[in-house]
Amino acid sequence: MTEEKDISCILCPNGCDIKIKYLDDEIIEIEGALCPKGNDYAKQEIKNPMRTLTSSVMVEGGDTSLVSVKTDKPVPLEKVMDIMDVIDDLRVKAPVSVGDVILDSPAGLDCSIVATREVKINI
Amino acid sequence: MMKKELVIIGAGPAGLAAALAAYEDGIEDILIIEREExxxxxxxxxxxxxxxxxxxxxxxxxxxxxxRYIDKVREKELEIMTNTIVTELTDEKELKAFNENDGILHIKAEAVILAMGSRERTAGGISLPGDRPSGIYTAGLAQNLMNLQNIQVGKKIVILGSGDIGLIMARRLTLEGADVKAVLEIMPYSNGLRRNINQCLVDYNIPLKLSQTVIDVKGEDRLESVTAAEVDESFNPIEGTEYEIECDTLILSVGLIPENELSKKANVQLDDTTGGAVVKDNLETNVDGIFSCGNVLHVHDLVDFVSDEAEKAGKAAAEYIKKGHKLNKDNIFVEAGSGIGYVIPQVISKEKDQIFSMRVRKPDNEKTIKIAADGKILHEENFEKVNPSEMIKIKVSSEKFKPLEKSTIKVVAE
Structure with missing residues (x-):
């Protein structure tokens, strides 16, 4: 049976409301997106929603106790909590620069955890 | 007394972008004052x-x-004085500030840019009923505690208000292991961006309860529960709909207020609706040489627009310093008409192309925004969807203003 879903695109502040009709994995109709990225997003949402995870990691010897981090690419939504479990146990030593890789392939996923702020050494 | 060409109060996104824009336009004697570390x-x-x-x-x-902005500011070697609080500002652009190292500082500026941002509306600010146990936080405070100080604010959470910070915190708390029971919104629609409702609430199965609010708060030392209820069209609780939610934490995401205490001291005229300054099209306030931008002018939903606005203020301040006198004759007043909450700027000159920033009063479909004067429509634009949470920007060419006789233009949504 064909299914229908309304999806709000999260890619940009336009937040397009996209209507998508599909049968299993096959897209029958898709409309409402202002740009092609929206269509791709909606298709991905049906198959396997992907999200960039942002969180923070404990820092030792820094001028702040946390460094904010993100996955360098979107990861499956259903794996987000697995990555959070890994992040909970992580410790990193100051200094940290923006873009520093904190950990490669968390929970066996094809992504890295990278720092999104700098942390200086605490003097 | 320390003398500076340009003093910027606040080193957030507005202050930083304003400083860089002024520098690019030839002003090098800049001091940015920041109260945080x-x-x-x-x-x-x-x-x-x-x-x-x-x-x-x-x-x-x-x-x-x-x-990205801090790097550039460092590269240009612009001075940021951190841990410093400005306590006085006069319409002569004299400032009093203090910090641990310098004690009290007296500064005289040729131009000042107000970039102090906004603060959160609190439990008192919304007359939250009931007890005042620990466990009640504004969303930004909870965000600060969690993301900067590594403090978990609670385990069983209710969020009142569906502004963006509240939605973001619903996800953040869930990721850190808390149980977010519900987000309550008194309005029949969310004040947050659509994409945040999707990726922060829908993704984690957090219910959004529209037209509901908190009518009681219970707890002696720590919060024990809140009572929620549905509200009618006048936002009064509907009897018989109340229910109790057991929780240890209540997060308030109920709006931001531009922080204009210093502006008032300098006799800057404020707009009752925005809570920010009344500004001309170059973002200059009624006080000569004092400019305003970012959330201290009006609360933005996107930082990108804050940066744009701040650049405009930075350029205008640079022009003011270089020319050393009043910049232009602004003489047309801009009014928010039916369906429009507010419009910035409130005063414009006929000579320049204008970009109006505005918010509609309520979410709607198929709306036309009209800019009219002298009984004629100068410009109109159609929108498929409008939402108070999403700021609308409309560009109008100066050609349209030139034939104007009357001194007021009105913006309406029909």
């Missing part, structure tokens, strides 16, 4: 992504967005 403002605690799509055409987290 480091520049970046609220972006430092906004560790989620979604910033920079307009400005950099890529998705950045808050700290990354701030870093």
């Amino acid at each position: 480091r520049p970046g403002g609220i972006l430092n605690q906004c560790i989620h992504d979604g910033f920079g799509l307009h400005k950099f055409k890529e998705v950045l987290t808050g700290p990354e967005y701030a870093h």
Whole structure:
């Protein structure tokens, strides 16, 4: 049976409301997106929603106790909590620069955890 | 007394962008004053992504967005005085500030840019009923505690208000292991961006309860429960709909207020609706040489627009300093008419192309925004969807203003 879903695109502040009709994995109709990225997003949402995870990691010897981090690419939504479990146990030593890789392939996923702020050494 | 060409109050996204724009236009004698330990403002605690799509055409987290500006400010060697609080500002552009190292500082500026940002509406500010146990936080405070100080604020959470910070915190708390029971919104629609409802609530099965509010708060030392109820069209609780939610934490995401205490001291005229200054099209206030931009002028939904606005203020301040006198004759007043909450700027000159920033009063479909004067429509634009949470910007060419006789134009949504 064909299914229908309304999806709000999260890619940009336009937040397009996209209507998508599909049968299993096959897209029958898709409309409402202002740009092609929206269509791709909606298709991905049906198959396997992907999200960039942002969180923070404990820092030792820094001028702040946390460094904010993100996955360098979107990861499956259903794996987000697995990555959070890994992040909970992580410790990193100051200094940290923006873009520093904190950990490669968390929970066996094809992504890295990278720092999104700098942390200086605490003097 | 220390003398500076340009003093900028606040080193958040507005202050940093304003400083860089003024520098680019030839002003080098700049002092940015910041009360926190480091520049970046609220972006430092906004560790989620979604910033920079307009400005950099890529998705950045808050700290990354701030870093781009901080890096440039460092490169140009612009002075940021951190841990410093400005306590006085006069209409003669004299400031009093203090910090641990210098004690009290007296500064005289040729031009001042107000970039102090906004603060959160509190439990008192919304007359939250019931007890006052621990466990009641504003959303930004909870965000600060969690993201900067590594303090978990609670385990069983209710969020009142569905503004963006509240939605972001619903996800953040869930990721850190808390149980977010519900987000209550007194309005029949959310005040947050659509994409945040999707990726923060829908993704984690957090219910959004529209037309509901908190009518009681219970707890002796720590919060024990809140009572929620549905509200009618006048926002009064409907009898018989109340229910109790057991929780240890209540997060308030109920609006931001531009922080204009210093502006008032300098006799800057404020707009009752925005809570920010009344500004001309170059973002100059009624006080000669004092400019305003960012959330202290009006609360923005996107930092990208804050940066744009701040650049405009920075350029205008630079022009003011270089010319050393009143910049232009602004003589047309801009009014928000039916369906429109507010319009910025409130005063414009006929000579320049204008970009009006505005918010509609309520969400709607198929609306036309009309800019009219002398009984004629100068410009109109159609919108498929409008939402108070999403600021609308409309560009109008100066050609349209030139034939005007009357001194007021009106913006309406029909």
